[in-house]
Amino acid sequence: MPAKEMLEKYADVALRTGVNIQKDQPLFIMAPISGADFVRMIAKRAYELGASDVHINWTDDTLTLLKYIHQSEEELTDIPDWIIEQRAYYMKKGAALLQIRSTDPDLLKEVDGNKVAQATRATAQALQHLRKYTMNDIIPWTIITIPTDAWAQKIFPGKSAEEATQLLWDSIFKIVRVDQDDPVQAWKEHNATLHHARDVLNEKRYKKLHFQSEGTDLTIGLPEGHIWKGGSSTTEGGTEFNPNMPTEEVFTMPHKYEVEGTVTSKKPLIYDGNTIDNFTLTFKDGKVVDYKAETGEETLKHLLETDEGALHLGEVALVPHESPISQSGLIFYNTLYDENASCHIALGKAYPTTLEGGSSMNEEELDKHGVNDSLTHTDFMIGSADLAIDGIFADGSSEPVFRNGSWAIKFD
Incomplete structure (x- = not known):
């Protein structure tokens, strides 16, 4: 794992610049269980910044793969109402949405592609009415990533899991400006550059x-x-x-x-x-x-x-x-x-x-x-x-x- 200081800076910029969490606002996080320590840092910082509630929706690559291997297409496409209602509850409360993605790129390569496609379509259909909250910028939302060993070794083949994961952490920190003294200010300057470009194009x-x-x-x-x-x-x-x-x-x-x-x-x-x-x-x-x-x-x-x-x-x-x-x-x-x-x-x-x-x-x-x-x-x-x-x-x-x-x- 990288230094605690760098992880804390990453958590801070994700909350202050990413979703820009507001006082008394709920925070809905979608995160991999492999990143539990980092997610706890985010939750702690979110409460310090005034969040009223931090809810975590955990995911796990191993369990996801097992579902696709062992469940039938009918079971995979039956999306429980409680999943939809849970998401709707937080969206309607104006929660900020933080997605932390960290998936093996080849996770489902041995699974029947039609089964995966049907499950993806069913999930999208079930949650379709909630997409307006992000697609129309009704709520603040952001997507960030953290490494997994499998993902890191895909990017850095030939390296050990530990070496590859550290290299990926270093790359992420640099690309999202966490390696700078003041990441929040660095993002303000970067946003100003992109805003100028979009204004010229408009x-x-x-x-x-x-x-x-x-x-x-x-x-x-x-x-x-x-x-x-x-x-x-x-x-x-x-x-x-x-x-x-x-x-x-x-x-x-x-x-x-x-x-x-x-x-x-x-x-x-x-x-x-x-x-x-x-x-x-x-x-x-x-x-x-x-x-x-x-x-x-x-x-x-x-x-x-x-x-x-x-x-x-x-x-x-x-x-x-x-x-x-x-x-x-x-x-x-x-x-x-x-x-x-x-x-x-x-x-x-x-x-x-x-x-x-x-x-x-x-x-x-x-x-x-x-x-x-x-x-x-x-x-x-x-x-x-x-x-x-x-x-x-x-x-x-x-x-x-x-x-x-x-x-x-x-x-x-």
Whole structure:
């Protein structure tokens, strides 16, 4: 384990910058049992900062794997009411949501993929009505990670579990700025940089983005009234929070019916405990009409079959190749990290907050504006050192946005 001081700094920045816990606010934590000591630190600090209640939802990779091996598909897809009611209770009370992710990327690779896909779909359907609390920024929420031996050794093959885990802790601390003297201040400065980038993009009012790199020639339409976001967000009640730690992206929503061309992944995607790698999607009228993958094609098929919305895009995000995560030279086999090393797009649900007035629109109005809806929201990485992006205006003129994987726009 790393030094207690570093863990305490990590807990503090997750609470003060991540969810920005408020006095008398409940805190709902989803965490692996392997991180119990760290979670206790978070709970202690949360109460010191004024939290009224800290509730932990524990998970465990070993127990999860046993469930998938031994339970039937019928049992796995029967989501108990108490799980839904428990989550709803805290969301309706305005709790802050902190997710601590720490999963073996290959956890379910030997499990029947159809069984996993059906269980994932059933859980998403059961909790669908609660997604508005995070997708619409009704409550503050954030996602952070802590190492597991299996995850660490996937990133650092050939190292012992102890060595790999320490290396991963060191990488996490650096990437989320915990290694700095004042992580909270460092995040304020980082957020200011991302806010400036999103403000410049919002002034551009691009009609389309055209992506080109090896294996990719893709045009993404942007709906009228789209909003670029990045860095910290603000809840309906005015609380500033950081949804992802780390984050290096600025993002908005594509028009669900205006995506054309082919895109090729540039980093592995871990989905449902399996790896999808070197895959290509072809879009027509916004919909995936063809796909192939060198690794995990069956898993990709299950993802695309989640529902109709899984065949359309819900996010487009820009990340320069010189982001600190990219420059680390590591593949993390974890979307939270890998998506912040590379431009990415997401299959599935769009964030209504990335459209003017989107948070107050009903499903029909959102669809009319080109806003995608789905049970899934799955990011995958498409950025690389050779990526070029052009911004196309309503009059058909264009300008460089990215060249050689980095910003071509001047932000001064």
